[in-house]
Amino acid sequence: MGNIPLELFGKTLKNPVMNASGTLGYGKEIEPLWGVETLGCYVTKGLSMKPHHGNPLPRIWEEKCGMINSIGLQNIGIERFFREYFPFFKRKKTPVIVNFFGFTEDEYIGCAEMIKPDKQIVALEMNLSCPNIKKGGIGFGKEAETVYEIVKNVKTVTKIPLLAKLTPEVKNIVEIAVAAFEAGVDGLTLINTIPAAVVDVNKRTVPIKGGLSGPIARSVALRAVYECSKAVPIPIIGVGGIMDVRDALAFLMAGAQAVQVGTATFLDPYTIPKIIMELREYLDVNNYADVKNIIGITHDQ
């Protein structure tokens, strides 16, 4: 059997497959079907310093080959997550990446300070797609200088490895990746949802503006992974439209060290365990002793 464990920031993950933040609830919800210990690593729903109630309805809309969501980052806050859910991941010996966000730079820093190092925590994943209230709603992740500054400041308050999760809504994502790298980030998660809107032709309204995910986002995400993994020497986690093992392989071959699966779980709740199993089969059939051997293989062309 091909080897699929992965070394990430000094921790060993069983396999390189994770859920995407915000698409596997608080983890326990999937238990009636399969357990979180199946994952290489569980990624938390986006957490904030205080509980956040999220957006009014509608929060989801269907598109051809994808969906738009406007959940608005509803979450119970860092404190309650660590009290009510973290012990469950400890018990199940499942590594965790903590996704967090803020609406001001101080809130980002506050979150990073609140999360104490623990051998089960692999990394913090900062969601840089939030609107910056002070700057009138412009996303934190859109300007290289802002990204540089916020990463640098968050790095000073935490010893836990830091991942920056970037938005694709930028002029040049490589430039943003380089800024994050120069500020000392330990890895990147690419990409967050793509800003999108819906028009209801019957009602002549725009019922929802939100983030696009699913297969429709895949080629955008693949390009980001491919270009950024050539530009910066830090681990990249690929996410966006991964529906099956072929999609996961494409991200690994494009240069991702690990992949995250989001929307696919809504269509088939067994997508993640299937991808893990089939990834192992693929390595076997193709005589790869280690998953490392296919990571970034397209770069050698």
Place this chain on the structure above:
Amino acid sequence: MVDTEAQIIENKNIVLDYFLLKLKLAKTMGKIMPGQFIMLKIPGNEVFLRRPFSIYDYDKDILTVMYKVVGKGTEILSKTSKDNSAFVLGPLGNGFRVNKRDVYLTVAGGIGIAGIHFLIKTLKEKASVFFGCSSNIETTLLKDITHLNPMISTLDGSYGYKGNVVEMLTNYLETVENVDQELFICGPEGMLKSLKASINKSKISCQALVEERMACGLGLCFGCVKKTIDENEPYKRVCKEGPVFDLWEISL
């Protein structure tokens, strides 16, 4: 709970836009509570997300759904033929809790009957059935529960009480005082709102089955929330904490 392949063994137009879909499941779902639902993968590639439907009836591996054509997915479903396969995830959510009472009043508006039918079937003769619809044509939907003598209201007055089901029910409630009773209701939001406005919270408890657009049906995405009066958690998931809520705890 299972996610299982299913064979369509019947997909019949009952009346107007209402259909009855019978599915043979490859794996049984186990025990279910009335009011629980499934997420159904509509065959074909045009519909991206699954769609939620109440469990209308269930026996071992045969699951029945009653649905109304309202949009793209249900339109495609209505044209799907026998022997097609589909995927069924369920049973999902929290259904109706049957507390010990002397009288159970079940109330449905239109396709709301699909959500409450299995409860009626479980309660048998103990259920009083109130059904509201547009005209006498829809009374066909009650075919297998006519022995329970349902009270029917039609908006056009072509059968039973002329008016809406909430008026008919409140008229009825005025005639019965001091009875240990509980209400179970499923219907459009407007109906729940007017019921809430016309009955007395301290006198009657009421469980309502509510609907919302869903992506996962499992509590993973937080897309299907309903506003509640709980200040700490004003948005609760319909698929996980619901779809049955205490009528007095949700904001409509």
